[in-house]
Amino acid sequence: MTQVTKLAGHRFAQADYSIGRYAATVPSQTTLADVTHPEFFANHLSVFRPGMTIDVISDDHRLDCTLRVLAITKTSAGVRVLRLFDEATAPKVTSSDISPPQISFGGPHHKWRFLHGGNVIQTGFDTREAAEKAAEKYLELMKGE
Numbered sequence: 001m002t003q004v005t006k007l008a009g010h011r012f013a014q015a016d017y018s019i020g021r022y023a024a025t026v027p028s029q030t031t032l033a034d035v036t037h038p039e040f041f042a043n044h045l046s047v048f049r050p051g052m053t054i055d056v057i058s059d060d061h062r063l064d065c066t067l068r069v070l071a072i073t074k075t076s077a078g079v080r081v082l083r084l085f086d087e088a089t090a091p092k093v094t095s096s097d098i099s100p101p102q103i104s105f106g107g108p109h110h111k112w113r114f115l116h117g118g119n120v121i122q123t124g125f126d127t128r129e130a131a132e133k134a135a136e137k138y139l140e141l142m143k144g145e
Contacts, residue, residue, distance in 0.1 A: 020052040028060040032084065035067065038076035048072045053082065062087075098142055101135040103128060114138070 026035065034040055035056050041048065054067045064085035071078040101116045105128075112125035114135040121138060125131040 018051070020049055021055070022047070022052065023055045023057070026056060026058050026063065028058050028062070030058050030063055032063060032065060032081070035063070035065070036079055036081065038078055041077050041079075042075060045072055045074070045077060048077050054079070098139060101138065103131050103135060 024035075024041075041054075048069050050069055050071060052069045054069065055065075056067060057064050065081055066083040067079040068082050069077055069079055099117065101114045101121065103112065103114050105111070106113045106120075106123060110120075110123040112128050112131040113123040114121055114131050116138070122131075122134055125134065
């Protein structure tokens, strides 16, 4: 008969309490090499614990990753990359996946407006053309263009 080693109770706990999850928003030009540098998080070492995770996202959303803290010293932290979003392999949203917006006149208060999915997105356009142009920009944003 095979002997099975069982996990001791003190090593099994609620992850949010034991590990800790943090989020960091970084400037647009920040790279993966920057955030994995041992001194990048030097101003926040007092809250770091081994095993905790940090979700990092840049202002322009080009850098999107999850880091695991491995070791902490008084001046640095060693981290490992758990997840890295790669634009090249990510599935693209096609225009057929996004429903077109509806342009309508909403009365003297709303003026011309555009709706998407039954929700009013933006109001106050003086002309239909202005509302259509804003709706096009909105769809470009939704598609990630």
